[in-house]
Amino acid sequence: METMKGRVAVVTGAASGIGKALSLAFAAEGAKVVLADVEDEALTETRKEIEALDATVLAVKTDVTDENSVGDLCAATLEAFGGVNILCNNAGVGGGGLVKNQQLVDWKWVIDVSLWGVIHGLHHFLPHLIEAEESHVMSTASVAGLMAVPGLAPYNAAKFGVVAIMETLHHELARDEDANVGVSVLCPGVVRTNIATAQRNRPEHLRRQSNDAGSASAKAPEEARSRNAAIAAALENGMDPGEVAAKVIGAMYDNRFWVLSHPELLAEVNHRNQELANLENPTLISSFTD
Ligand SMILES: NC(=O)c1ccc[n+]([C@@H]2O[C@H](COP(=O)([O-])OP(=O)(O)OC[C@H]3O[C@@H](n4cnc5c(N)ncnc54)[C@H](O)[C@@H]3O)[C@@H](O)[C@H]2O)c1
Secondary structure, X not given: OOOOOOOEEEEEOOOOHHHHHHHHHHHHOOOEEEEEEOOHHXXXXXXXXXXXXXXXXXXXEOOOOOHHHXXXXXXXXXXXXXXXXXEEEOOOOOOOEOHHHOOHHHHHHHHHHHHHHHHXXXXXXXXXXXXXXXXXXXXXXXXXXXXXXXXXXXXXXXXHXXXXXXXXXXXXXXXXXXXXXXXXXXXXXXXXXXXXXXXXXXXXXXXXXXXXXXXXXXXXXXXXXXXXXXXXXXXXXXXXXXXXXXHHHHHHHHOOOEEEOOHHHHHHHHHHHHHHHOOOOOOOOOOOOO
C-alpha cells in the first residue's frame, strides 16, 4: 500500500488491546478509522481518544459473530465514507482448558468470535476491497494458528482456520488481475492486552452450563483456571500492543503476508514442520507448555 492518508480503515475488536493500537496507528497515518467492537463503553472511550487526535473516526457497535451486525458495519462504513481500503478482522476471544473438559458452549463461543468473525468480515467487505483502487486486508490469528498449544484447542482450531483462510485468499488474489488487494495474517505471541478477561464479553447463552438443570453456570475446572491464571500472568509481561500495530502497518506498506510479533517463536513452528516433513509424531519444545 502506497499511502494510508485519507484511506478508510475498518478495525474489529477496536476498543481494546491490539485493535485499539491498530486504530490509533491508522489515525496517526492519516486514515479515516472505523471502530467496531461489541463493548459499548470502551468503544466510546476509544472514539474520543482518536477524535482528540483530530482524526476522522466512526464508531459502530458490532458483534462479529452476527452476520447482520457485520453487514450493518459495512453499510455504515460505505454510507459515511463511500468505500473501504483497509480491513482488520481482529476481534478474537480465547480461554484455556483441556479438550476432555470443554463444553460445547466453550467451542462455540471461541469459534463464533475468532473464526466466524473473520468469515463475516470477509463476506461483507471483500467485494468493496476488490472494488477499491488499492486496499489491504489483515486478519489477526496467533502463533496458536501455527502450532497446537496444549490446553487451547478451540482457540487453536479457530486460529489455524484464520491462517488457512488468509493464505488461501493470498493465493487467490495474487491470481486475480482485477484486484489490487494486499493480504496479511498477524500471528502474535504474547501481547499485553485484556484478552485474559475475554469472558467479559461472553454472551449469557454461551456460558458454561452446570450438569444440574436449573442451577447457575458452571465454573471452569481447576486445570483451566490455573492455565488461565498463567496466561494472565504472562500477558502482563507481553509486548506492547503499539509495537504490534507498528509491525502491521509496516507489513501493509511492504505488502508482506506474514506478520509475527515474536519471530523467535518460529523455532517452535519449524520444529513442528520438520517433524511433519519426517512423518514423526508431534513433540513439544514449546514455551507455552506447562
Ligand atoms: N494478547 C495476546 O497475547 C494475543 C496473542 C495472539 C493473538 N491475539 C489475538 O489478538 C486479537 C485481539 O485481542 P487482544 O489480545 O487485543 O484482546 P482484547 O480483549 O484486549 O481485545 C479484543 C477486543 O475484541 C472485542 N470483542 C470480543 N468479542 C467480540 C465480538 N463478538 N464482536 C466484536 N468485538 C468483540 C472485545 O470487546 C475487545 O475490545 C484477538 O484475535 C486475539 O485472539 C492476542
